[in-house]
Every structure is written in structure tokens, then in C-alpha cells.
Amino acid sequence: MQTAAQIPHDVNYLDYKGKYKGIFAWIFSTDHKRIALLYMFSMMTLFLVGVALGLAMKLELIAPGRTIMGPQSYNAVFTVHGVIMIFMIVIPGLPAVFGNFMLPIMIGAKDVAFPKLNLLSWWIYVLGAFLVIASVLFGNGIPDTGWTFYAPYSFKTGTNLLPAIFGAFVLGFSSILTGLNFIVTIHRMRAPGMTWFKMPLFPWSLYGTAWIQLLATPVVGITLVLVALERIFGIGVFDPALGGDPVLYQHLFWIYSHPAVYVMILPAMGAISEIIPTFSQKHIFGYKAIIASTLAIAFVGYFVWGHHMFTSGMSGTAQYTFSILTFIVAIPSAIKVFNWISTMHKGSINPEIPFLWAVTFIFVFMIGGFSGLVLGALATNVYVHDTAFVVAHFHFIVFGGVGFAFFGAIHYWYPKMFGRMYDKAWAKMGWAFFTVGFLTLYSPMFYLGMMGMPRRYYDYLPEFHAANILSSLGSWVMAFGLVIVIINLFRSAKNGPIAEINPWHGKTLEWTVPSPPPVENFDEIPVYGEKDGPYNY
Amino acid sequence: MENATQHSDPHYDQEASKLGMWLFIFTELLLFGGLFLVYSIYRFLNPEAFRLAGEELNLTIGAINTVILLVSSMTIAMSTSSLQKKNKGLTIFLLEVTIMLALIFLINKYFEWGVKFEHGIWPGSQHLVNEMSKGEILFFGLYFVMTGLHALHIIVGMIIIIVALNKVQKGIVNENRPSLLENAGLYWHLVDLIWIFLFPLFYLIH
Amino acid sequence: MGISFVFLIGLTFTMLYFIYKYNRKKNPVATQIEGSTKLEIIWTVIPTLLVLVMFYYGWAGWVPMRNAPKDSFNIQVTGRMWNYTFQYENGKTTDTLFVPMNKAVKLKLISMDVIHGFYIPAFRIKEDVVPGREKSAWFIAQQEGLFELFCSEYCGLDHSYMYTYVKAMPEQKFNAWYVDTTKHVDAAVVDSPTANGKRIMKNIGCFACHTVDGNKLVGPSFKGIYGHKVTVTTGGNDREVTVDDEYIKKSIYDPNADIVKGYNKGLMQPYVGQLSEDDIKQITEYLKTLK
Ligand code: HEA
Numbered sequence A: 001m002q003t004a005a006q007i008p009h010d011v012n013y014l015d016y017k018g019k020y021k022g023i024f025a026w027i028f029s030t031d032h033k034r035i036a037l038l039y040m041f042s043m044m045t046l047f048l049v050g051v052a053l054g055l056a057m058k059l060e061l062i063a064p065g066r067t068i069m070g071p072q073s074y075n076a077v078f079t080v081h082g083v084i085m086i087f088m089i090v091i092p093g094l095p096a097v098f099g100n101f102m103l104p105i106m107i108g109a110k111d112v113a114f115p116k117l118n119l120l121s122w123w124i125y126v127l128g129a130f131l132v133i134a135s136v137l138f139g140n141g142i143p144d145t146g147w148t149f150y151a152p153y154s155f156k157t158g159t160n161l162l163p164a165i166f167g168a169f170v171l172g173f174s175s176i177l178t179g180l181n182f183i184v185t186i187h188r189m190r191a192p193g194m195t196w197f198k199m200p201l202f203p204w205s206l207y208g209t210a211w212i213q214l215l216a217t218p219v220v221g222i223t224l225v226l227v228a229l230e231r232i233f234g235i236g237v238f239d240p241a242l243g244g245d246p247v248l249y250q251h252l253f254w255i256y257s258h259p260a261v262y263v264m265i266l267p268a269m270g271a272i273s274e275i276i277p278t279f280s281q282k283h284i285f286g287y288k289a290i291i292a293s294t295l296a297i298a299f300v301g302y303f304v305w306g307h308h309m310f311t312s313g314m315s316g317t318a319q320y321t322f323s324i325l326t327f328i329v330a331i332p333s334a335i336k337v338f339n340w341i342s343t344m345h346k347g348s349i350n351p352e353i354p355f356l357w358a359v360t361f362i363f364v365f366m367i368g369g370f371s372g373l374v375l376g377a378l379a380t381n382v383y384v385h386d387t388a389f390v391v392a393h394f395h396f397i398v399f400g401g402v403g404f405a406f407f408g409a410i411h412y413w414y415p416k417m418f419g420r421m422y423d424k425a426w427a428k429m430g431w432a433f434f435t436v437g438f439l440t441l442y443s444p445m446f447y448l449g450m451m452g453m454p455r456r457y458y459d460y461l462p463e464f465h466a467a468n469i470l471s472s473l474g475s476w477v478m479a480f481g482l483v484i485v486i487i488n489l490f491r492s493a494k495n496g497p498i499a500e501i502n503p504w505h506g507k508t509l510e511w512t513v514p515s516p517p518p519v520e521n522f523d524e525i526p527v528y529g530e531k532d533g534p535y536n537y
Numbered sequence B: 001m002e003n004a005t006q007h008s009d010p011h012y013d014q015e016a017s018k019l020g021m022w023l024f025i026f027t028e029l030l031l032f033g034g035l036f037l038v039y040s041i042y043r044f045l046n047p048e049a050f051r052l053a054g055e056e057l058n059l060t061i062g063a064i065n066t067v068i069l070l071v072s073s074m075t076i077a078m079s080t081s082s083l084q085k086k087n088k089g090l091t092i093f094l095l096e097v098t099i100m101l102a103l104i105f106l107i108n109k110y111f112e113w114g115v116k117f118e119h120g121i122w123p124g125s126q127h128l129v130n131e132m133s134k135g136e137i138l139f140f141g142l143y144f145v146m147t148g149l150h151a152l153h154i155i156v157g158m159i160i161i162i163v164a165l166n167k168v169q170k171g172i173v174n175e176n177r178p179s180l181l182e183n184a185g186l187y188w189h190l191v192d193l194i195w196i197f198l199f200p201l202f203y204l205i206h
Numbered sequence C: 001m002g003i004s005f006v007f008l009i010g011l012t013f014t015m016l017y018f019i020y021k022y023n024r025k026k027n028p029v030a031t032q033i034e035g036s037t038k039l040e041i042i043w044t045v046i047p048t049l050l051v052l053v054m055f056y057y058g059w060a061g062w063v064p065m066r067n068a069p070k071d072s073f074n075i076q077v078t079g080r081m082w083n084y085t086f087q088y089e090n091g092k093t094t095d096t097l098f099v100p101m102n103k104a105v106k107l108k109l110i111s112m113d114v115i116h117g118f119y120i121p122a123f124r125i126k127e128d129v130v131p132g133r134e135k136s137a138w139f140i141a142q143q144e145g146l147f148e149l150f151c152s153e154y155c156g157l158d159h160s161y162m163y164t165y166v167k168a169m170p171e172q173k174f175n176a177w178y179v180d181t182t183k184h185v186d187a188a189v190v191d192s193p194t195a196n197g198k199r200i201m202k203n204i205g206c207f208a209c210h211t212v213d214g215n216k217l218v219g220p221s222f223k224g225i226y227g228h229k230v231t232v233t234t235g236g237n238d239r240e241v242t243v244d245d246e247y248i249k250k251s252i253y254d255p256n257a258d259i260v261k262g263y264n265k266g267l268m269q270p271y272v273g274q275l276s277e278d279d280i281k282q283i284t285e286y287l288k289t290l291k
């Protein structure tokens, strides 16, 4: 680590030459901005693998019977798809990439509280990813349990599950450490004068997220360890043959994994709460209400895990308690949606690319959320549980929500991160294809679920054929849109026109530093005065 | 964890590393919390079997180990305060004592487990599966997992203390920068605390 | 759930309208509004009431799904990888679920190995079948016909093929079928002494894991099995055995004692109580013919 005096302040973080050279200058860097890009590139790679697997599934499902693979491969494909997407992309996604990059700048700090720990988290993340990949490449068979690793199937299957389980465990560890880092950073390193209620909303959402990561991840950690031990030694805790209870596994799993879905969505909502006011050129509507709803989601989110288990055998009281809490947790989300829309009211809207993504986010998030309500109601849940309806719900909300927010965020902060601007016409076209493809891909799944097609089905009866064709077609349109978006972003990083410091006329602190930001962000730590605020237009 | 406290950058912030450590300890507690939850559920479902199986554990070794850990907690706390009093020699001595005690704890554990193995009791063993009731299988399954995980924490704790000891010797950790030692102490108290829960659960409640 | 659609459409249009109306070109200077406590309260309270209403309907629709009437017709359902079998109180066993119309049918759900999901879309019932627990579900068939019955909880390789049908018949027809206690076996024409064995195996689902043509699925193929030598692992030690009547019986009643090399323990479950000694004899006869 260099001392402050040695670091030149006028060099931006991309060009800066430190102790190490070449690739080592990146993978040993403790600069939060470089770590963010490390995360971004590792995730991009994994993400493309996940997308490819998703497309493969849709191709398989285009017709009943065998199309391109057998049932064993199909089961492996959706398992690896789920594990990659959930544990490696959407849970760490926004916090690790944009959180790392923007959090210190937005609160006026030079770095996170523990830069080395931050780098360590990335290394742990890579280790976890490698473990999962090892389980695919080596051993006798690719894991085929689904991303939920349900007992007792998870210790009956003959496939190479152990590395994948340890991988998920290790990834959880990485996410705990990142969360810890963010909490300490936010507590200790806000710029002078930036009180809690002057902090922008994206850091606020990261704060809520970090607490969930910290509180929920250990539980799934120990659960996964138990499954692994069960597989190796047969300790019996989840094995009915030895007296254990497989339903207990589900409880422990969902105690983590439900809060985990809010780990995914909160930062996404945070990013949206930055984009909307900037492009409306207007103070965010109901700043405190949004903060309150963030914390409310984080808190209530702990008590609704049972809604994944309405059919697995719980007492009646437990069932309706979980159902009612599930409905309650929808309220804060509703508050956010209302506030976003009201922010646009009487604003001066500049419908640039990030704003388009943000608006589509609101749209698909509403669809996903309403389907969540259908799932939360007892009678309807029993009918559509474990069908394609659930698959549609979570693609709409996980990847409709998080994915659209991610693309919104990347188009929003791109000029800051790389100092260049992308080609707007291409970006718009990518967005259009993507949106259309998305809707064609997943909407038919709602219908399929209502007709009774169960999920994780390699093969299906002929009556489900038509909707599946439509959905597969949609997947290609969307992939086409994705390719456009990614190529555009890649090309522009080198060749795009130089970006201004503040192309969107935002008011948060990251728009006050040069693009790309210098190594330690600020020459002098900014001071927030009485009248300053993140949204004072 | 270690990195959390070791980093020697110019913005040395004692408060921050303490906060970080507390948060980390919090997650550790939750980790074991999950196990305690599993334990209590199964105990509730199989009260009789758990009682029977609990009687097979050696109360004496358990009690001795409890005392050992309590004393070691005390010695590490004393080492922190002697560092503040700038008594480097005493600090180092107390840390060494702590490590010794931890080692004795592990040796005891080794013998305790050894006896179980001799009786044919280990997770998934033929004896366990064929001759014991389901509740007893669960009891021993949890016994090995929880005490094993705890032993793992003891080992990690020892490594941290050794690192701290080393840095005290080199003077990197001193009365002005005591974070690492303090955090090692905190961690050790956590390990101790968990044992205080494990001991009655497995050995005492009948 | 109509409320949801109203909201979706309503809010989307409001949003689009705002985007159009307050476009930069039309409205170059934004009016700064920081929030309104009154509005916040309104849009917290109204959705709360709405979701409570939704909860109520969900709950009210669900309560009657819990308890079966006392006089229901009882059937036991056994799920295993990857098929269901149905046992009636008079001992009849089938692989399709036969039920009388307009009569409550109560199903006792038992799993032999992993969790399955018992799902009949037409009657809107779904209940997980959990090993080590006894669960139940019930329904009334109000229409005559053939309805799909799926396994909805992922359970491994052939999860998507773990489906069968429910056949609902008018009560008299059902009764006629029901009292015909000559077991499933006798329904077929006995064309050879080994046909029975094959039929039993088909009904109980051995072919989900085993083939007769030498291909390996989850378990070893039965081709040429009788009289062959196989290497098995018994309690951690390898040994060689010849497949004979005794071994086959043991493989079925206690499959996890000897594990064929290259296969996994715990997949095949003991069939004690489901196959009689006589059944096994017939199976063995059939296996002998697979050269
Ligand atoms: C980002 C992730 C994410 C998010 C945010 C959510 C949000 C919600 N989810 Fe979802 N869910 C998943 C990811 C997510 N979910 C995943 C991955 C699964 C499947 C796991 C698996 O089995 O593999 C799942 C499964 C799942 C189930 C279990 C289905 C089953 O297997 O049977 C249920 C059941 O209740 C549910 C409910 C909800 C609800 C009520 C919300 C609410 O939070 C939604 C709130 C939002 C709104 C309501 C819309 C916005 C509001 C308005 C526009 C205002 C108007 C509103 C009102 C009038 C109320 N989800």
C-alpha cells in the first residue's frame, strides 16, 4: 500500500501505474474502482455462460421430446444456470460492481473502510466460482439438484455436488465480507456534513442490503455445510431414513434465500432512485419514505420465507401467517413505485437511455410483483406452486428487475466509469429488442403455469407446445438485443467520444469528480454544507 | 477477518476495525444459531433419545474443558490490558499461556472423540445406524458437527492469536495500535461463549 | 386478482403520460416538489387494505382444502423415483388413479425416497410427498374423464416423465371395477409363465431405472443378469457374487447392503411390504429369460 503522498492526484484510476504491472496491477489492486471492474468482468463472463445455458433450455423446450439434449443434461443445465445466475450474478451483482465503484465516491470517501478485505472478497468470489465450475468439469456428472439443493435428493444424486455446495458457501462468505465492509464504510466514512438523511438513496439501499447479507447468509452457510456433511458422513440431520427431517432443510434454506431476493432487488431499486430524479431534473419525491421502505423491506423480508413451502407441510397457522406477511412486504415496494412515478410528475424529463431502462424496470417489476401477490395468496399458490408460473414470476422480477436496473445503471454511470460515451442510437436499439424479446420470452410462461405445466420439466405434453414455441422465439430476440448492448458498450470503452464530467446534470457527488475518477477520488474530501443535498436541483 | 484488522494504511481507524469485528462476530453467532435451532427442534421431537444419548458423554472431560476455556478467556483479556500498560513481556507471556490452554482443550477433545470412535460411534457408522434409535443418531450427528465446528474455530482462533503474538513481538501491534490484539481477544471470547452454550446442551441437560 | 391488472394498466399509463407531458421539450424547467406526507399515507394505507382483501380471499379459498370429509374414499399413494402407485383398501394396486365421481377421495401420500409433488391441475390440488412423513390430500371429481397427474417437485432424472392419469368414472362403473378384486396381474392374458413378472415390474416401476436391452440408466441393466458375476461393495469391501435367486431377492428387499460397483447407494429403496416373496419369484423367472 502506498502512502498518500506518493499517489499522484491527477492520474485517473485506469491509467495509474502502481507497484505491479499488467494484469497484476488489477488483480492485486486495492482500489475500489479497479475491484469493481474486476467484479464486472468476472460476472460478465459467468453471465454469458448462464445466458447460453438459458438459451439451450429454451431450445430444448421448443418441442416435446428430445431436441438437443437428454433429461440428465437438461437437469444439469437448469441447475448450473440457476446457481450461476443467483449466487454469482444477481446476489453480488449491483453491490459488487456499482456499490464498490460508486459507494465511496457518493459519500465522499477515498476508498472503502477495508480495502484489502475488499480485494480478498473478490478473490473469495473467484474461488467460489471456480469450485462451482470444477463441479461441472470434473467428477462423475454435473450437479442436477436445482439451485435449491433440496434434501434428500441432494444427497442421493450420484453427481458431483460437493464442490458446487462448497462453492455456494464460499460465495456466501464473499458476500458477507462485502456487506461488512459497506456497513463500516457508511458508518465511518461519510463526508463531513453528510448526515444520514443527506446520503443519496443508492448508498442507503446498499446499507439495507448489507445488513441482510450479514444476517441471513450465515444461516444458509451452515445449512449447506450440513448438506455436505450429510453427503460425506451421513450425519442424519436431513435424512428421513436416519430420523432427520427434509422439510427442516427447506426452512433453513429459505430463511436465507428469501431475504436474498431482497439483496438482489434493493440495490436495483436504489439505482432506479438515482436515475429517475436525474433525468426528471427534479428532487426525488418522498426521500424519507423511500428510505423507510428500504428498511422495511429489509426487515419484514426475514419473516416471509414460508411462502416457498405452502405445500410441503406446515401447520395451518404457520401457513396463513406467512401468507399475510408476504402481502405486507409488498407494501413498501408499492410505496417506492408510487414515489418514482410522482417524481416524474411536473419534472423536466429527458428520456435518455438510462431513463428508458428505468421506466421499463418499473413496468416489468410491477408485473413480477403482482404475480408475486398471486403466489402469496394461499389458494392460488397451491395451484401454481412449482409450475412455469413461478418461473415466469422470478424471471420477471429477478432478471426483469435486477437485469433492467443493471443495464440502466451501467448506461447511467458508464461515462463516469470509462470517461467515454457509448453510441446512443445503438443503445436504444439494443434496449428495444431486449424489451420486446423479454416480454415474448416470459409472458407465455404465466400462461403455461396456469395450464398446469410443472417447472423443471425436460419434456412436456403436446398441449403445452404452442406457448413454448413463442417463448423460445422470444429468447432469441432478447439475446439479439443483449448482443447489441454488450458490443456497443465494449466498443465505446476504447473508441467512444470523450464524456463530460456531468453529462446528465446529476447532483450527487460522483458527478463532481473527473471522468474517469482519479485514484483516490477526491483531492480534498468534500464538505456538505447546510443547504447541500443529493437531489437539490 | 485478519485483513480487516491488519491493514496498515494511513487512515488507521480503530473504531472502524472494532465495528467490523463486532459485525463479524455477529455473523458467527448466527452461524451457530442455525445449529442451535436444529438442535432444539430435534431435541423437542426426540426428548427421550436425546436424554439417553447425552448420558453417554463424559461429563468430567466436558467440565474440565469448560474451565480451561474460561481461564484462557481471562488470560487473553489480561494480555490486552497489560499491553495498554506497555508491559510487552507480560503480554507475550499471557498470550502463550492462552495458546497452551487451547492446545490442552484440543487434546482433551481428541481423547473424548477417540473413546467414541472405539465404541463404534461416528457419523454414519454401522453401529450407530443399526443399533441406535433415530433420535440417538441425530444426537451424535449434531454432537460431532457442532463440537467439530467449534474445534475448528479453536484452531482458527489459535492461528489468529499466534499472528497477534508475532506482531506484538515485532512491535507492530503496540499500545497505540492495539486493534489486532483486541480483535483476537474478541474472537476468542466468542469461541469461549459458544462453548458455554454447547456444554450444557450436550452434557448437562438430562 | 383483477385489482392487480387495474393497477398495472393504470400506473403504466400514468407513467407514460408523465413522460410525454413533462418531456424536456415541453417543460424545460422542473417544478421542485420534495414530497407530501398526505400522499405517502394515502398510498400506504390503500394498498394495505387491498392486500388484506387479497389475503382474505386467498385464505378463504384455501381453508376448505385442508380437511377431508369423514366419509371419504381412501386411497394410498406411494411415490418413488419415478412413478406413482395407488393402493386401494381392498388390496387392488394400480398405476393409474381410478376414482368414483361426486365422492370425496382422500389420498394418503407416502414417499419411498425423495420429495415428490402430487399434482392434479384439473382438481387444483398439490401436495408435496415427503419421505418420513405421512401427508394427505383430497378432492371430488365432478366430471367423467381422464385427467393429468404430475409430479411437481423436482426429483431427479425422469422427473418430467413422472406423470400418470386420473380416471374418474360414474359411481356404478367404478364399483363394478372396484369389486373385481382379481388383482391387476390377472387382467392380462397369461401368454407365458414370465409375463406376470414383467407386469409386476412394469406396474411398480422398475424400468424407470433399469433397462432390459443392456443400456445403463440409473441402475444396471437386466440384460443377461441371471447367472452372471457382478462385483459388489458390501460394507466397504468389494466382493464378487453370482446373481441367483437369493441375490435378486436381497437386491430387492435390501438393495443397499450390496452395491453394484459403479452405482450409487441409496437410490434404490427396499421394496419390503410392497412386493411379496411370490412376486419376487415371478420377477426372477422373468429376469432369467433376459439373455
Ligand atoms: C429479486 C427477487 C425477488 C423479489 C423482489 C420477489 C418479490 C416477491 N415475491 Fe418472489 N421469488 C423470487 C424472487 C423474488 N421475488 C424467486 C427467485 C422465486 C423462486 C425460487 C425458486 O423456487 O426457485 C420466488 C418465488 C416466490 C414465491 C413462491 C412460489 C412458489 O414456489 O410457490 C412467492 C409466494 O408467495 C413469492 C412472492 C413474492 C412477493 C409477494 C414479492 C413482493 O415483494 C413483490 C412486491 C411488488 C409489487 C406488489 C409490485 C409493485 C407495487 C405496485 C405497483 C403498487 C400496487 C400494489 C398493491 C396494490 C399491493 N415469490
Ligand code: HEA
Binding pocket: A040, A043, A044, A047, A050, A051, A052, A054, A055, A057, A058, A061, A078, A079, A081, A082, A083, A085, A086, A089, A090, A093, A145, A146, A147, A148, A391, A395, A398, A399, A402, A403, A404, A406, A407, A454, A455, A456, A457, A458, A475, A478, A479, A482
Ligand atoms: C438472474 C437470474 C436469471 C437470469 C438472468 C436468467 C436468464 C434466463 N433464463 Fe433462467 N432461471 C433462473 C434465473 C435466471 N435466469 C433461476 C434461478 C432458475 C431456476 C433454476 C432451478 O429451477 O433450480 C431459472 C430457470 C430457468 C428456466 C426453467 C427451467 C425449468 O424449470 O424447466 C428456463 C426455461 O426456459 C430459463 C430460461 C432463461 C433464459 C432463456 C435466460 C437468458 O437467456 C435470458 C438472457 C438474459 C439477458 C439477455 C440479460 C439479463 C441481464 C442481467 C441479469 C444483468 C447483467 C448483470 C451482469 C452482467 C453483472 N431459466
Ligand code: CUA
Binding pocket: C080, C081, C082, C115, C116, C117, C151, C152, C153, C154, C155, C156, C159, C160, C162
Ligand atoms: Cu417425482 Cu418429480
Ligand SMILES: [Cu+2]
Binding pocket: A257, A258, A261, A304, A305, A307, A308
Ligand atoms: Cu420468497
